[in-house]
Amino acid sequence: MLAENQIEIWGGIEGTINRVGDAYHDQSEYSGHYEREGDVDLIASLGIKMLRYPVLWEKHQPQKDTIIDWTFVEKNLKRLKELHVEPIAGLVHHGSGPAFVNFFDGSFEEGVADYARLVAEKFPWLEYYTPINEPLTTARFCGLYGHWYPHAKDDLSFYKILLSECKATVMAMNAIREINPNAKLIQTEDLGKAYSTPVLQYQAELENHRRWISYDLLCGRVNKDHPFWSYLIETVGITQNELNYFIDNNCVPDVCGFNYYLTSERYLDHDLSKYPEEFHGGNGKHKYADIHTVLVPLKEESGPYVLLREAYEHLQLPIAVTECHLHSTREEQMRWFNEMWETVNELKADGVDIRALTAWAIFGLYGWNKLVTEPWGTYEPGVFNLSTGCPRPTALARLIQVLTKHKVYYHPVLETEGWWKRDTRPLFTAANVVSMKSRKHVPKCQPLLILGKSGTLGNAFSRICLERNIHHIILSKADVDIIDSETVEQVIQELNPWAIINAAGYVKIDEAEKAHQTCFDANKTGAAVLAEVCQKYPIKLVSFSSDQVFDGAKNDPYVESDEVNPLNVYGQSKAQAEESILKTNPKALIIRTSSFFSPWDNFNFATTTLADLKEGRRVAAANDVYISPTYVPDLVHETLDLLLDNEHGIFHLTNHGKITWADFALKIAEMAGCDVALVNAKPLSQMRLKAKRPYNSVLQSEKGIKLPTVENALQRYFEAVANVYQSGAIAV
Numbered sequence: 065m066l067a068e069n070q071i072e073i074w075g076g077i078e079g080t081i082n083r084v085g086d087a088y089h090d091q092s093e094y095s096g097h098y099e100r101e102g103d104v105d106l107i108a109s110l111g112i113k114m115l116r117y118p119v120l121w122e123k124h125q126p127q128k129d130t131i132i133d134w135t136f137v138e139k140n141l142k143r144l145k146e147l148h149v150e151p152i153a154g155l156v157h158h159g160s161g162p163a164f165v166n167f168f169d170g171s172f173e174e175g176v177a178d179y180a181r182l183v184a185e186k187f188p189w190l191e192y193y194t195p196i197n198e199p200l201t202t203a204r205f206c207g208l209y210g211h212w213y214p215h216a217k218d219d220l221s222f223y224k225i226l227l228s229e230c231k232a233t234v235m236a237m238n239a240i241r242e243i244n245p246n247a248k249l250i251q252t253e254d255l256g257k258a259y260s261t262p263v264l265q266y267q268a269e270l271e272n273h274r275r276w277i278s279y280d281l282l283c284g285r286v287n288k289d290h291p292f293w294s295y296l297i298e299t300v301g302i303t304q305n306e307l308n309y310f311i312d313n314n315c316v317p318d319v320c321g322f323n324y325y326l327t328s329e330r331y332l333d334h335d336l337s338k339y340p341e342e343f344h345g346g347n348g349k350h351k352y353a354d355i356h357t358v359l360v361p362l363k364e365e366s367g368p369y370v371l372l373r374e375a376y377e378h379l380q381l382p383i384a385v386t387e388c389h390l391h392s393t394r395e396e397q398m399r400w401f402n403e404m405w406e407t408v409n410e411l412k413a414d415g416v417d418i419r420a421l422t423a424w425a426i427f428g429l430y431g432w433n434k435l436v437t438e439p440w441g442t443y444e445p446g447v448f449n450l451s452t453g454c455p456r457p458t459a460l461a462r463l464i465q466v467l468t469k470h471k472v473y474y475h476p477v478l479e480t481e482g483w484w485k486r487d488t489r490p491l492f493t494a495a496n497v498v499s500m501k502s503r504k505h506v507p508k509c510q511p512l513l514i515l516g517k518s519g520t521l522g523n524a525f526s527r528i529c530l531e532r533n534i535h536h537i538i539l540s541k542a543d544v545d546i547i548d549s550e551t552v553e554q555v556i557q558e559l560n561p562w563a564i565i566n567a568a569g570y571v572k573i574d575e576a577e578k579a580h581q582t583c584f585d586a587n588k589t590g591a592a593v594l595a596e597v598c599q600k601y602p603i604k605l606v607s608f609s610s611d612q613v614f615d616g617a618k619n620d621p622y623v624e625s626d627e628v629n630p631l632n633v634y635g636q637s638k639a640q641a642e643e644s645i646l647k648t649n650p651k652a653l654i655i656r657t658s659s660f661f662s663p664w665d666n667f668n669f670a671t672t673t674l675a676d677l678k679e680g681r682r683v684a685a686a687n688d689v690y691i692s693p694t695y696v697p698d699l700v701h702e703t704l705d706l707l708l709d710n711e712h713g714i715f716h717l718t719n720h721g722k723i724t725w726a727d728f729a730l731k732i733a734e735m736a737g738c739d740v741a742l743v744n745a746k747p748l749s750q751m752r753l754k755a756k757r758p759y760n761s762v763l764q765s766e767k768g769i770k771l772p773t774v775e776n777a778l779q780r781y782f783e784a785v786a787n788v789y790q791s792g793a794i795a796v
Contacts, residue, residue: 077107524664662695719771
């Protein structure tokens with residue numbers, strides 16, 4: 065199955081089960097994989113050849129006398145074979161084993177071997193195994209840094225754990241091969257490297273020798289001529305017999321897998337003053353900063369090409385990238401995977417025996433921002449996004465589907481650099497973190513066209529596209545009149561955009577009552593023209609609607625499938641726009657949203673309220689109208705991700721929460737340290753507004769899209785405007 069002539073794309077389910085104290089954190093439980101039908105078919109739809117699949121010891125045998133229920137894993141492994149996807153069975157993934165074993169008395173190794181034998185007996189046709197994932201990383205987290213059980217922080221514990229994991233790998237493969245002599249070892253490890261100032265060169269050299277130690281042990285290379293032999297025996301306290309075991313019982317991997325992240329390469333600097341405290345550490349001899357190299361102006365050659373070539377030259381064995389993942393915005397995830405794909409193919413062309421690139425965390429992962437030291441934690445989407453409650457294919461899925469067919473994948477966002485290569489990324493230098501000067505460069509790729517240059521939303525899209533390095537052009541009404549189809553076509557022919565974001569429109573709800581035609585021209589007719597032209601070419605269209613399409617009669621939040629019944633002219637224009645767009649262009653994306661607030665304009669409720677309160681002016685706000693305010697940066701980021709994922713239809717995007725206008729004003733007053741008595745809460749009937757409003761226009765997505773809470777958004781809003789409004793009472 066393993067390819068030699070071309071690079072394969074493999075996949076991987078993040079299946080970590082690690083122990084913190086007496087608690088076990090199970091990624092497959094968090095992702096819902098155990099409860100969800102159809103995951104395997106979704107994975108196979110990507111066209112991948114092999115899948116790293118968790119068949120984990122801690123899950124199946126939590127107590128020594130457990131009678132193992134193989135039902136779930138058996139069904140999925142068999143289904144993978146039916147779909148011609150070869151499983152790579154992972155037995156321990158960052159784990160320390162069930163509670164009845166430990167690393168220091170031989171029970172861990174014996175337990176892994178016994179469990180491996182049970183797996184092989186149950187599934188004698190399984191050919192590929194990873195008994196222990198990343199033994200060096202796991203040993204560091206368990207024995208050197210104290211993050212995971214047994215929470216040790218000394219060299220002897222660290223190396224004892226490492227030797228235990230490597231010995232367990234040997235014993236497991238021996239047990240498996242008694243049943244299936246053709247079983248193959250796909251070993252994995254982090255592809256790390258350390259760089260340093262001259263003062264810390266000794267520490268960098270130690271870590272750079274150490275990065276190969278698990279492979280050298282498995283291959284039986286740690287003998288008296290190895291640079292670590294004397295160090296392990298004389299300095300650490302490892303016995304010669306412990307090392308001789310691997311010389312006598314070597315277990316050379318069939319493929320040496322390496323997992324590369326932007327945090328894999330580290331820079332060690334004795335000058336702590338350059339870096340925030342979060343990067344400060346030491347080794348007992350020196351205190352130093354330990355920071356990933358992408359954040360420092362490193363002059364040495366680095367990056368995945370350099371490190372993978374070093375790995376191949378050191379091992380002289382087939383290699384693969386067994387994890388490829390980036391926690392970032394969607395286009396950055398695409399850029400990262402595409403860059404790694406280009407790298408592995410370049411290595412192959414240069415004579416390196418590299419077999420595969422693995423799309424890691426197919427369903428995403430949880431809590432790695434805190435090194436899985438707490439249950440659940442922040443979710444990072446993968447090839448499929450689980451934020452909606454069920455797997456939703458992202459732009460990565462389409463990219464992988466094309467690459468698995470060995471076809472060329474094209475998207476304009478791939479023609480611009482990822483943040484890790486941009487001159488605008490923050491770099492830590494002699495004094496403070498600074499942004500490098502940007503090279504003013506206009507890409508030749510197709511632009512994203514944004515309409516609405518004079519408005520809050522259009523300008524926010526332009527700002528965030530600059531931040532995300534998405535080449536775009538923003539036009540005003542003077543540049544293009546969207547109710548004139550000939551003008552729109554002319555602009556499209558001239559600019560050749562890959563998508564259009566319609567952030568233009570009439571937004572004055574009360575004035576619309578007397579400006580019916582103007583409102584409908586801008587909101588309905590213009591949107592309909594764009595939908596028709598985008599369908600003709602074809603170009604992806606994103607347009608915006610409003611909570612004002614609902615009448616407020618519902619007590620619960622409104623979801624996408626609820627019937628519209630607008631109460632005012634503005635809402636009518638938006639409701640008719642939705643209907644016209646989807647009738648003409650079913651693949652268009654419509655975002656319903658509500659009650660903007662933004663740090664980048666002076667005309668939203670939060671900003672005007674804050675200004676009035678700071679000046680001691682009273683603020684009138686309705687106390688019987690419920691809304692779901694929307695922080696514009698959150699709205700724009702999520703919309704761009706949905707656009708890149710090629711979603712269509714109606715989506716509700718608002719920050720999570722239900723609040724009245726009056727309570728919203730009170731929160732702003734409290735967080736700004738202003739007098740809450742200045743907020744004049746009154747019923748809507750006393751507000752003297754020209755347009756009728758729904759008493760409830762709270763939006764919620766039945767499609768599972770959930771932006772951060774209103775409280776969280778307000779905290780970030782205040783952080784963004786803190787340079788203008790300074791207050792010790794601001795909640796951050």
